[in-house]
Amino acid sequence: MTTDTQTLKQEFIEGLSGISAFWGFPKGMGALFAVLYLSPDPLPLDELVEQSGLTKGAVSTNVRALARIGLVHRSTRLGDRKDYYEAETNFYKSVRSILKERQNTEFDRAVASVKETLSKLEAGAGSSDPAEQAFLLERVRALQSFFDALDSLFSAISRLDSLGFGTIQTVLNILK
Amino acid sequence: MTTDTQTLKQEFIEGLSGISAFWGFPKGMGALFAVLYLSPDPLPLDELVEQSGLTKGAVSTNVRALARIGLVHRSTRLGDRKDYYEAETNFYKSVRSILKERQNTEFDRAVASVKETLSKLEAGAGSSDPAEQAFLLERVRALQSFFDALDSLFSAISRLDSLGFGTIQTVLNILK
DNA sequence: TACTACGTTTAGTAAATACTAAACGTAGTA
DNA sequence: TACTACGTTTAGTATTTACTAAACGTAGTA
Numbered sequence: 001m002t003t004d005t006q007t008l009k010q011e012f013i014e015g016l017s018g019i020s021a022f023w024g025f026p027k028g029m030g031a032l033f034a035v036l037y038l039s040p041d042p043l044p045l046d047e048l049v050e051q052s053g054l055t056k057g058a059v060s061t062n063v064r065a066l067a068r069i070g071l072v073h074r075s076t077r078l079g080d081r082k083d084y085y086e087a088e089t090n091f092y093k094s095v096r097s098i099l100k101e102r103q104n105t106e107f108d109r110a111v112a113s114v115k116e117t118l119s120k121l122e123a124g125a126g127s128s129d130p131a132e133q134a135f136l137l138e139r140v141r142a143l144q145s146f147f148d149a150l151d152s153l154f155s156a157i158s159r160l161d162s163l164g165f166g167t168i169q170t171v172l173n174i175l176k
Numbered sequence: 177m178t179t180d181t182q183t184l185k186q187e188f189i190e191g192l193s194g195i196s197a198f199w200g201f202p203k204g205m206g207a208l209f210a211v212l213y214l215s216p217d218p219l220p221l222d223e224l225v226e227q228s229g230l231t232k233g234a235v236s237t238n239v240r241a242l243a244r245i246g247l248v249h250r251s252t253r254l255g256d257r258k259d260y261y262e263a264e265t266n267f268y269k270s271v272r273s274i275l276k277e278r279q280n281t282e283f284d285r286a287v288a289s290v291k292e293t294l295s296k297l298e299a300g301a302g303s304s305d306p307a308e309q310a311f312l313l314e315r316v317r318a319l320q321s322f323f324d325a326l327d328s329l330f331s332a333i334s335r336l337d338s339l340g341f342g343t344i345q346t347v348l349n350i351l352k
Numbered sequence: 353t354a355c356t357a358c359g360t361t362t363a364g365t366a367a368a369t370a371c372t373a374a375a376c377g378t379a380g381t382a
Numbered sequence: 383t384a385c386t387a388c389g390t391t392t393a394g395t396a397t398t399t400a401c402t403a404a405a406c407g408t409a410g411t412a
Binding site for chain 3 (some may be wrong): 399403412
Binding site for chain 1 (some may be wrong): 180187188192287299318332
């Protein structure tokens with residue numbers, strides 16, 4: 001006895017909901033993306049309400065958030081007042097826009113504050129004891145360069161689609 | 177007028193708190209790591225209470241969580257009942273253990289569920305309409321291969337320290 | 353044995369968050 | 383103009399989470 005399409009979809013939706021929650025997004029966003037991703041055609045809001053089990057308000061909010069980060073696209077049809085949504089299928093593109101989105105939030109502010117600490121230290125601030133000063137400088141520098149390395153890698157990820165999978169394989173082989 | 181050491185430390189602590197929160201960890205964890213990271217010597221729990229402003233209970237919980245993911249290490253001294261903590265300074269090592277830790281949580285279960293959906297589809301489940309079946313298969317496959325690529329990259333990150341920065345530069349040049 | 357100095361656990365709390373239900377705004381239509 | 387079919391916004395709610403305060407457990411010490 002094999003699983004039917006409906007059940008299969010439901011499991012997939014729950015899976016993406018969990019992944020969404022894990023990355024700090026509302027579960028609803030994952031669910032809505034899943035619904036759209038499994039649909040060959042763009043879907044209107046009321047269809048999303050039906051298939052996701054969320055209310056109109058929740059769908060409206062979440063689908064708009066998805067559009068902001070580029071994971072779904074909104075479209076309209078002539079002589080039809082409804083909005084239609086469809087899933088973006090180029091994930092690398094989405095990652096890029098998600099990272100870009102997040103760059104202007106608290107994360108960037110926090111990372112910037114570490115960088116600022118470093119600048120102040122390099123400018124001679126905090127000099128109570130030379131040994132302590134040197135120690136602090138070394139530690140904060142090390143952290144900063146780690147952040148820089150991470151940053152390079154993340155931006156590399158967002159460029160992966162234009163590079164193609166051949167390049168990815170090459171890179172992974174080097175790293176192996 | 178330059179900033180004094182105390183203020184500088186405080187700013188750094190707040191910065192790491194923010195970064196911690198951003199990545200889904202308690203702010204307290206970031207703060208405690210910051211305190212330890214800026215200390216040349218291992219610190220006992222009561223010192224952490226004092227420097228972080230958290231209560232004993234919170235410090236106990238958070239510092240244990242930090243130890244679990246390998247960002248701090250606990251040690252003891254002979255004839256001294258206190259526990260001492262110090263920061264791990266090899267971040268790549270920490271990333272590796274954080275990822276390893278997370279692997280057994282909800283994230284992995286969620287990703288696994290997508291993989292399971294794919295297996296079922298490949299085994300012929302859900303076959304209502306051949307065209308729909310092909311469509312679903314193609315989409316879920318694409319998502320799965322995206323996850324696989326991400327996975328490769330993350331595990332690459334955790335191997336970066338053993339490779340050294342020379343290799344990292346090489347890789348980033350290829351990706352550029 | 354009682355005492356002391358620790359770390360841990362628990363009960364309760366405050367704040368953030370994502371949702372529901374329903375009111376609202378608005379653009380096309382009779 | 384009133385009506386209808388949409389999407390959006392708001393008020394309220396349930397849940398989660400990270401914290402505090404305090405009780406608790408425990409191993410060394412007098």
